[in-house]
Amino acid sequence: MEDAIGSTRTEMTLSSRWKVLNKELAKWRNALAKAMDNHRSGENLSNYASTNVVWCYWAREKSFNHTHCWEVVKTCKRFQIIPTGPTVVLNETPLHETPASDSPMDSPMSQDSPIEKEPRPIGRKAAKAKRGSNSSKNASKFLEELSKHQAMRIEMDLKQQEHDMAIQVEYAKEREYVREQNIEKKDRETMAMDTSHMSPETKQFWKLERRDL
Known part of the structure; x- marks a missing residue:
């Protein structure tokens, strides 16, 4: 959620x-x-x-x-x-052209050839809808790119977190190992302690300590 x-x-x-x-x-x-x-x-x-x-x-x-x-x-x-300015073309067409006649008799093409119709201009609503569609496509493309970058960033952060966690686990294992080694060392020293020169009370204390090991 x-x-x-x-x-x-x-x-x-x-x-x-x-x-x-x-x-x-x-x-x-x-x-x-x-x-x-x-x-x-x-x-x-x-x-x-x-x-x-x-x-x-x-x-x-x-x-x-x-x-x-x-x-x-x-x-x-x-x-x-x-570009909205006039295009200048040299050595191809004259500067002024005579408008073509609408009569099919003046056309070099055969009368049987189909006459292409000029594209009908789109209305204001259709043009506005088309601009809105293009804007939505651009927005979607932009959002998609941002999402990809964000996903890559999240993936990098997760990998860094996993790396840091692994280091912390290894550090905890090392500390536990050192602690166990210190306990074993202390136990060995307790077992090897010479109590012959100690008082009866002290001897009894270390005797109980050795029994608990």
């Missing part, structure tokens, strides 16, 4: 941490996207994130201290940055 309660509390704590981290990563992603959209022509986008320009778009009191987390989630759909 206690393990179940502890597990539930751990999941709630991790979920709460992920919500806070998720917001920070989303804000950093937006700042990075703005910086990339305004980058100078010919500049390497992969190195652009490391410049001070990104911090101008960050515009927050606290610094962004989760770059190691960003390296993990930046390839996820939720955090991917898709």
Whole structure:
């Protein structure tokens, strides 16, 4: 029962941490996207994130201290940055193209060929649900990684406890052995004691001591 309660509390704590981290990563992603959209022509986008320009778009009191987390989630759909600026292509297509005619007679393809339909844009609710699904997947992945690290930590602690316990057992055995050796030594000394020069009362005392051994 206690393990179940502890597990539930751990999941709630991790979920709460992920919500806070998720917001920070989303804000950093937006700042990075703005910086990339305004980058100078010919500049390497992969190195652009490391410049001070990104911090101008960050515009927050606290610094962004989760770059190691960003390296993990930046390839996820939720955090991917898709360039919105125009793409310049040389020696392939003209700068201006004539819109294609809707008439099937102007098409070089056969009239028997099926006409591909453009994908229907998804609604706001569907888009929101999709973002929520991606966020849940990212949270699950993050929680799974944390659980693995926690399990490894617990396993290491248990091994250390077993090692310490084994040392304590060996130490206790050694102390018991020394104690028994001291008792045997004392008994031997008692049995070998010379009582010829002692008083009758003292002789009687050591006689009783020897009898009890």
